[in-house]
Amino acid sequence: MHEQNAHDVKEATRKYIYVFVALLLGTVITVIASFIHFGNHAVNIGVALFIASCKAFLVAGYFMHLISERKLIYGLLGATGIFFVGLMGLIIFANADQLFTGFR
Amino acid sequence: MTGHNGAAAAAHAAHGAGGAAGHDDHHELGFLRKYVFSSDHKVIGVQYGLTALLFLFVGFVLIALMRWQLAYPGEPIPVFGRLLEAILGPEVAFKGIMSPDLYNSFGAMHGTIMVFLAVVPLAFGAFGNYVVPLQIGAPDMAFPRLNMASYWCYFLGGVLMFASFFIPGGAAKSGWTSYSPLATIADLAHHVDGQTFWLLGMVVLITSSLLGSVNFIATIIQLRAPGMGWMRMPFFVWAQLVTAFLLLLAFPPLEAAGLMQLMDNIAGTSFFLPSGLVVSGRPLEVSGGGSPLLWQHLFWFLGHPEVYVLILPAMGIVAEIIANNTRKPLFGYRSMVYASMAIGFLSFIVWAHHMYLTGMGTKISTFFQTTTMMISIPSVIILTSLFISLWGGSIRFNTPMLFALSFLPMFGIGGLTGLPLGFNATDIQLHDTYYVIGHFHYVVAPGTIFALLAGVYFWYPKVTGRRMNEFWGRVHWATSLVFMNLVFLPMFVQGLEGMSRRMYDGGATYAAQEGIHGLALAIKLNVGISHAAWLLGLAQIPFVINFFWSIRHGEKVVGDNPWEATTLDWATPTPPPHGNFASPPVVARGPYEYSFAGRKGDFTPQNQPA
Amino acid sequence: METLITKLLHLPPVASEHGQGLDNLMLYVHLLMFALLLGWGAFFLYALWRFRQSRSAKANPEGVRSHVSSYLEVGVAVVEGILLIGFAVPLWARGASFENFPDEKEATVVKVIGRQFNWMAWYPGADGVFGRSAPEFVGDSNPLGVDPDDANGKDDVVVESSDVYAPVGKPVVAHISSLDVIHSFSVKSMRVTQDAIPGLSIPVWFTPTVEGTYQITCAQLCGQGHSSMRGLFHAVTPAEFTSWLGEHTRTSGEQVSYE
Amino acid sequence: MDIPYTVQARPDTGLYNAKVGIWLFLASEVMLFGALFSSYVLLRVGSETWPQGLLNVPLGTINTVVLICSSITVVLAWASLKLKDFGSYKLYQGVTVLLAATFMVIKSFEYRDKLTHYWVRLNDGTEMTGHIEGKPFNWTKATLSKPELGLTEIHFHPDPVPAATGAHADSEAAHGHEGAAAHESLTIPVSEISRLESFGPWRSTYLAIYFTLTGLHALHVVGGALVIGFLWGPGSRMWRSDPERLTNRVEVSGLFWHFVDLVWIFLFPVLYLL
Numbered sequence A: 001m002h003e004q005n006a007h008d009v010k011e012a013t014r015k016y017i018y019v020f021v022a023l024l025l026g027t028v029i030t031v032i033a034s035f036i037h038f039g040n041h042a043v044n045i046g047v048a049l050f051i052a053s054c055k056a057f058l059v060a061g062y063f064m065h066l067i068s069e070r071k072l073i074y075g076l077l078g079a080t081g082i083f084f085v086g087l088m089g090l091i092i093f094a095n096a097d098q099l100f101t102g103f104r
Numbered sequence B: 001m002t003g004h005n006g007a008a009a010a011a012h013a014a015h016g017a018g019g020a021a022g023h024d025d026h027h028e029l030g031f032l033r034k035y036v037f038s039s040d041h042k043v044i045g046v047q048y049g050l051t052a053l054l055f056l057f058v059g060f061v062l063i064a065l066m067r068w069q070l071a072y073p074g075e076p077i078p079v080f081g082r083l084l085e086a087i088l089g090p091e092v093a094f095k096g097i098m099s100p101d102l103y104n105s106f107g108a109m110h111g112t113i114m115v116f117l118a119v120v121p122l123a124f125g126a127f128g129n130y131v132v133p134l135q136i137g138a139p140d141m142a143f144p145r146l147n148m149a150s151y152w153c154y155f156l157g158g159v160l161m162f163a164s165f166f167i168p169g170g171a172a173k174s175g176w177t178s179y180s181p182l183a184t185i186a187d188l189a190h191h192v193d194g195q196t197f198w199l200l201g202m203v204v205l206i207t208s209s210l211l212g213s214v215n216f217i218a219t220i221i222q223l224r225a226p227g228m229g230w231m232r233m234p235f236f237v238w239a240q241l242v243t244a245f246l247l248l249l250a251f252p253p254l255e256a257a258g259l260m261q262l263m264d265n266i267a268g269t270s271f272f273l274p275s276g277l278v279v280s281g282r283p284l285e286v287s288g289g290g291s292p293l294l295w296q297h298l299f300w301f302l303g304h305p306e307v308y309v310l311i312l313p314a315m316g317i318v319a320e321i322i323a324n325n326t327r328k329p330l331f332g333y334r335s336m337v338y339a340s341m342a343i344g345f346l347s348f349i350v351w352a353h354h355m356y357l358t359g360m361g362t363k364i365s366t367f368f369q370t371t372t373m374m375i376s377i378p379s380v381i382i383l384t385s386l387f388i389s390l391w392g393g394s395i396r397f398n399t400p401m402l403f404a405l406s407f408l409p410m411f412g413i414g415g416l417t418g419l420p421l422g423f424n425a426t427d428i429q430l431h432d433t434y435y436v437i438g439h440f441h442y443v444v445a446p447g448t449i450f451a452l453l454a455g456v457y458f459w460y461p462k463v464t465g466r467r468m469n470e471f472w473g474r475v476h477w478a479t480s481l482v483f484m485n486l487v488f489l490p491m492f493v494q495g496l497e498g499m500s501r502r503m504y505d506g507g508a509t510y511a512a513q514e515g516i517h518g519l520a521l522a523i524k525l526n527v528g529i530s531h532a533a534w535l536l537g538l539a540q541i542p543f544v545i546n547f548f549w550s551i552r553h554g555e556k557v558v559g560d561n562p563w564e565a566t567t568l569d570w571a572t573p574t575p576p577p578h579g580n581f582a583s584p585p586v587v588a589r590g591p592y593e594y595s596f597a598g599r600k601g602d603f604t605p606q607n608q609p610a
Numbered sequence C: 001m002e003t004l005i006t007k008l009l010h011l012p013p014v015a016s017e018h019g020q021g022l023d024n025l026m027l028y029v030h031l032l033m034f035a036l037l038l039g040w041g042a043f044f045l046y047a048l049w050r051f052r053q054s055r056s057a058k059a060n061p062e063g064v065r066s067h068v069s070s071y072l073e074v075g076v077a078v079v080e081g082i083l084l085i086g087f088a089v090p091l092w093a094r095g096a097s098f099e100n101f102p103d104e105k106e107a108t109v110v111k112v113i114g115r116q117f118n119w120m121a122w123y124p125g126a127d128g129v130f131g132r133s134a135p136e137f138v139g140d141s142n143p144l145g146v147d148p149d150d151a152n153g154k155d156d157v158v159v160e161s162s163d164v165y166a167p168v169g170k171p172v173v174a175h176i177s178s179l180d181v182i183h184s185f186s187v188k189s190m191r192v193t194q195d196a197i198p199g200l201s202i203p204v205w206f207t208p209t210v211e212g213t214y215q216i217t218c219a220q221l222c223g224q225g226h227s228s229m230r231g232l233f234h235a236v237t238p239a240e241f242t243s244w245l246g247e248h249t250r251t252s253g254e255q256v257s258y259e
Numbered sequence D: 001m002d003i004p005y006t007v008q009a010r011p012d013t014g015l016y017n018a019k020v021g022i023w024l025f026l027a028s029e030v031m032l033f034g035a036l037f038s039s040y041v042l043l044r045v046g047s048e049t050w051p052q053g054l055l056n057v058p059l060g061t062i063n064t065v066v067l068i069c070s071s072i073t074v075v076l077a078w079a080s081l082k083l084k085d086f087g088s089y090k091l092y093q094g095v096t097v098l099l100a101a102t103f104m105v106i107k108s109f110e111y112r113d114k115l116t117h118y119w120v121r122l123n124d125g126t127e128m129t130g131h132i133e134g135k136p137f138n139w140t141k142a143t144l145s146k147p148e149l150g151l152t153e154i155h156f157h158p159d160p161v162p163a164a165t166g167a168h169a170d171s172e173a174a175h176g177h178e179g180a181a182a183h184e185s186l187t188i189p190v191s192e193i194s195r196l197e198s199f200g201p202w203r204s205t206y207l208a209i210y211f212t213l214t215g216l217h218a219l220h221v222v223g224g225a226l227v228i229g230f231l232w233g234p235g236s237r238m239w240r241s242d243p244e245r246l247t248n249r250v251e252v253s254g255l256f257w258h259f260v261d262l263v264w265i266f267l268f269p270v271l272y273l274l
Ligand code: HEA
Pocket: B177, B307, B308, B310, B311, B353, B354, B372, B373, B375, B376, B377, B379, B380, B383, B384, B408, B409, B410, B411, B412, B413, B414, B415, B416, B418, B419, B421, B422, B423, B427, B430, B431, B432, B436, B439, B440, B443, B444, C036, C037, C040, C041, C044
């Protein structure tokens, strides 16, 4: 972030507090959600990961100022994201192709 | 210093305050801070270079001993055999005969040392460190102390790897690929074994290259001199930038895998051990449930990008030297830059072509072989551009150029033989044979090593102020070229005939027998290859002597720019002082303005004002 | 012609149905490689000679202006594409796709299991069904841990001597696996290689066409005995196969007919 | 020449060097933890059973809150420096370090819990899980036969057998393993025991990935706390000579700290709750 003056910083500080509260709420919700049965365990996993992603978004976006970062850093993280998805996706794909098609 | 020509000396006297400060620091430092724990990118580059050359030599010694066993299986190694017995003990070298375990240790360590301790540190650590800041007009790396930490991590990793030869049980012996479960159960007698050292060493080495790559990328992004736009960067810098990204993003998964294998080896976990293992007739007491293929995926996720880490800096060096010695711009500079980015991107999604025979289904293997074929195209583009760059030139055949030129067909042969490996159907026959060994050695040995040697001859005058002897350089080149080919060309024949790699007896078990087709030619070729390999070693003697002799006795260079080059590395005093430039350079033009019509002389340095 | 290809590339003789297709692809790839090697090699040497400094004192910074190189690059890509789609993918699908496998009832089914450092062949016997196996049954005389109480396993045949027998002219479905580390089952003359991975049992299939004895190579580093982990694949007549299997049946006395 | 852009941003990128550096480093960290997460997914998908509710959710929740609190103190510390309020900086960042220590202490209790929980197999093939009286730490069969302990038998408190299967029932049973009062204590002669193992990483793939992921994360916590502690203590002297540079350093160390927090945000549900 590129605040120059004290006013901006104070403004931002208030935002940080909101985010903080949201994160605490998120934590509570995750824990509660994990004790509720959504019928299928996959739904539980989905809900938990969704909440975690929201929290991650808040931390990365506000605490780490990603909301207002430079293009260069977006590019870097974008590339990293692609490779991460490739790593995870292709490994799972390879194993699925191997294990679940017929007898492989 | 003699290297300073008049203009530079004048500029030196008149330069700004910043430069003076840098220079003064330099004088205050004691020996230790100046040469050992230095944070100057040039000193670190030289440290990397010397250490890496030493490991190159170690890697060669290992293979030279193994080649005896391949040529004359079961016979005692003359002279060195007794030495091995004395140093490593009779269990592994009884009466000078190499044991299978020792052969496997040497094989694994040859691969590991060559790749991670010799070639990458030389190409990336040494040349990258020394040349990149000079070529972009920076006073140093962005994070000098991180740079020092990177070197010392590398050094520590090297020490760990080297020390592992001397621990009970010997060094890692499961190939440089360390496939589980073998890596975990190869040495059940020792809890802390060679593999543990290998893994710890790798974790340290990975840390080193992460520090290095963060530093390189930040430096290239942030410290380019005024006017040094992206498309004005020498191709070498581009190659290093892409390399740094490969290291940055491909290495961490191997670090993760290394930690998991370390847990398997010392904490008894089963990340890579499936349920139901029966070792030596006994069920193995582990929890099981792991996946051996997971290790392979994580290893090759690094392993494949790693091979481009080996080749891209080499291509960068060759491009610099070719532009300089043909006295003309590179053909298709921009397409080369884009091609190197394409290689960088694609190299992350081809890894499983090393795993075709692990039981891959049609869909996924089609995906990976398609990407493998796609990645060959940018390589073809770079190589083609370099070939075509020769056309219309005024070619000077000095030693660096001879090595750089030889790189082209050697890499060509290595790259082309990657194609039958890349088609999964033909890989059925060639996988894990000497065809693979031939393929990649053509790329890394006569390919990359030649490029690196070219770089040594080329930048030697900048580092020392003296040239290496030209005559002995040529002798070194000619003999190396001949013997390299004699070593590696027959390997394709061996591979096609069906000789597997990592064979302790050179395939003698599979010799042809009455009524059974088997290896015939391959076993004969082993002897010839081994002799060529030893001669190849001897052929380095002129180089080693030349290298050390020239530091003091080489012909002094006149001026800072002995090759009449255009890039900024030659715009510094020789050798460059702390802080590099006498005055901050300003870039006014592209990297290779050679022989432009209507210019005085046949080259225009990048910092010459428009 | 066919054997010429094999000879030309110095490959081991082909003895399976699909082997020739593989060799053909091998030849085409090598032709592409040679074409590029010779073409660029000639260009390279000529350029070095033509543009050496003593002959070409001043460089021409323009260099080559034609687009021949781009066409060449596209050409290489096209040829690679053809080899890929036309040859490599179908050849692979033959061996790796479930749909293309022969019916196990019509094939010789065998489990080939590697361990440090030999191969074990496990035939299902007359009933065509393998017995159950589990690590807890593993013992010196029962290395695969076949359940002694399982009726399906009673007639099974386990050969520990690294010999695999199969009749010619009939598809062989081999389920490749391993007890300890990764090995690789490779019969070069059959043009078959498959890693033997513990915890997985991976089928390959091929049809031996020429009688003979062929070497089984272990093509994956598996420890200190790796180089000597050789096996023999015996492609025999159906009659020989039946009688061989009979000799090895556990249930002595009654003759096992495998068909 | 001095190295440019150590404090001021480079105009065309808008960033100072260290910021580029830390983001590059974080990118590599994403790949590091990403590979471990991928392994987790793969191992879990490939396994037949996956233990659930082995961990102590309340402790995990508390630790999540601790880390979130430390993240807010880190940003507030940085904001204080921006506002030239050095005193608040010292306060906030001091709290951060304390929170990091709290996290580690709680973590070590969790680890201890696992390593004092046992699985035992008897010679007749019976398998049980539970606690050994006296809560000994990470014993194995080899420990039992050590002469200096002079053991001939152990007193074993088996875990209550879960009544029903399914995620929830399991987890409650496991959480209750201490409280569930008087279940019987078994006296097992040492000679009867064929294998004894604590719930360390060797026990199952799940515990393996749990220890590896949280262990690596804990190393990051320690590393981050050391850096933050340095910038709080001796490193903060730079406030007098080069305040902007110190502010940058605090920002950069903060970025790392938030990343560590971010990893935990995923670790917590993935390992404790699912
Ligand atoms: C620097 C190293 C390097 C490079 C650049 C490459 C490049 C390539 N590699 Fe190689 N490879 C390795 C190092 C390298 N490889 C190593 C170390 C292994 C073995 C690891 C192990 O198992 O231990 C390996 C193994 C390996 C395999 C696995 C084989 C097996 O185990 O079964 C495969 C399969 O697809 C493969 C393919 C390729 C391909 C398609 C390229 C392509 O990128 C090549 C593209 C280049 C070209 C197509 C050349 C173009 C040339 C011209 C156009 C001009 C020609 C002119 C003249 C000759 C004059 N390689």
